Amino acid sequence: MTLKIKIILIAIVIIATIVSIISVFVYIDSLNDKITDLNVVISEQHNQIDSLNCQLDSIEKNIDSLHETINITNEYINSMEQARVDEMNIKEEVLETVVEDPVAKDWYEEELPSSLLQILQDSSKDMTCTN
Numbered sequence: 285m286t287l288k289i290k291i292i293l294i295a296i297v298i299i300a301t302i303v304s305i306i307s308v309f310v311y312i313d314s315l316n317d318k319i320t321d322l323n324v325v326i327s328e329q330h331n332q333i334d335s336l337n338c339q340l341d342s343i344e345k346n347i348d349s350l351h352e353t354i355n356i357t358n359e360y361i362n363s364m365e366q367a368r369v370d371e372m373n374i375k376e377e378v379l380e381t382v383v384e385d386p387v388a389k390d391w392y393e394e395e396l397p398s399s400l401l402q403i404l405q406d407s408s409k410d411m412t413c414t415n
Contacts, residue, residue, distance in 0.1 A: 381388045
């Protein structure tokens with residue numbers, strides 16, 4: 285082979301090597317860009333997950349609060365119902381006593397003194413539920 289052909293072949297090999305090396309560097313650079321983009325996406329998704337976890341905690345606390353409010357309301361309704369039942373039982377007992385006992389019947393027909401009315405009103409305020 286002649287020297288010119290050897291030089292041309294060596295030049296082709298050198299150029300092919302340089303082009304291959306440049307191609308590898310360009311490919312690696314594009315992969316690094318993709319890795320950077322993926323890291324940004326992962327970071328954004330991590331922030332979204334943290335935000336969603338905070339929202340979930342807040343919703344769970346709201347649900348717990350609502351359950352507690354429902355329990356308190358149910359207890360209040362039950363106590364009011366019990367107070368109503370107790371009041372009805374007392375009224376029924378007073379009426380039965382008035383019907384059966386002539387002395388109570390005479391008392392029932394009379395007007396109560398204002399001092400007794402005041403005592404009864406004050407005692408009924410003490411029984412009122414404040415919740």
